[in-house]
Amino acid sequence: MGLFKKNPFGHILFLKKWLIRILGVITHARYKQFNKLEIEGSDVIRNLPDTNVLFVSNHQTYFADVVAMFHVFNASLHGRDDTIKNLGYLWKPKLNVYYIAAAETMKKSLLTKILAYAGSISVERTWRSEGKEVNRQVKMSDISNIAKALKDGWVITFPQGTTTPWKPLRKGTAHIIKQYKPIVVPVVIDGFRRSFDKKGLRIKKKGILQSMHIKEPLEIDYENESFESIIEKLEYAIEQHPSFLKVIxxxxxxxxxxxxxxxxxxxxxxxxxx
The missing domain is CATH 1.20.5 (Single alpha-helices involved in coiled-coils or other helix-helix interfaces)
Known part of the structure; x- marks a missing residue:
């Protein structure tokens, strides 16, 4: 890798690699020592192509969820079976992993800007801004950036757009799926809300069992399936369909x-x- 080689977003890969390594070392104990992360589905990760993969997950904190996924994905790619033990997997991290995040969140501090450099695709929320309800058009540049990231690698999205559970999924995710036809991998997480504060930066409670279940890719008829059908399929896959409230x-x-x-x-x- 050239010292100044960049990804499609202009980020220097050498710098991004070291940011992932450092952040990975700093955060590892959050999922391995202070709390225990139970993982299922490592084999799914290893069987995916290098590009055009969309991970769709429920959301519990701003940052702890996606940091855990960076750990799990890289550990899985380096032969770990449902574990993140032995930090050697951070030496050669997968650099083309991106996550969709609200632009206003990623601009708030030096730390969030560092986290953004590590892989965020910052988008402007169309329904909420600075704690207030808004109604604005989707920026086409945001959509093109998501398309660019899918073409380059893997993208993680939290289609509810909120850490509040059982909220409806945003239809924009279905539009992206139909238009760009990625492999769609559902991820179900739990325990992060109890472990961390809402931002996912401060450990709120220790000894919590966290879990991450990476499911098999969804079967989607990109040409003929309706947006509503895709959304419902995603809701069931990430266990956020309203019917789940009846069994909780x-x-x-x-x-x-x-x-x-x-x-x-x-x-x-x-x-x-x-």
Whole structure:
């Protein structure tokens, strides 16, 4: 690799490699020591092509989810079977992995800018901005950047656009799937909301069992399947379809509601928008 070789977004790959290595070493204990990450589906990762793969996942924190995926994907590609032990997999990380994130989130601090350089595709949310409801058109440059990332490698997206569970999926994901025809891999995560704060930067509680289930790619009829059908298929695959609420224990739902109320109270007390 040339010292100044760049990816399609102008990021220097040598620098990106070292950022992933350093961030990986710093964050590894969050999933291996302070908490335990249970993984299922490493073989799926190893059987994927190098480009045009879209990972679709539920969302629990801003950053801890995607950082865990970087660990799991690279460990799997280096022969680890459902484990992230032995940090050697960080020496040669897969550099063409991207994740879709809100532009306003990725611009807030030096740390988020560093995380953005490591692989984010920053997009402007069409429904919410700075804590307020908005209604604006999708930027075509955002769509073209997602297409560019798929052409170059793998893309991770959280189609609910929020860390609140069981919210409807954004239809833009179905449009991307029909237009660019990627291999669609569902990922289901759990335990991150209990382990970390909402941003996923601070460890909130130790000893939590986290889980990541990487499922087999979905069968999608790109030409004939409707947007609604694709969305419903994604909702079931990442276990966020409303029907799942019927089988979730009542105490778990109540615990989430209490946590959500507490978070809203803290934000209101600090004077931030909710």
């Amino acid at each position: 224990p009542q105490e778990e739902l109540l615990a989430y509601e209490e946590e959500h109320k507490e978070r809203r109270w803290r934000k209101t007390k600090s004077g931030t928008s909710v």
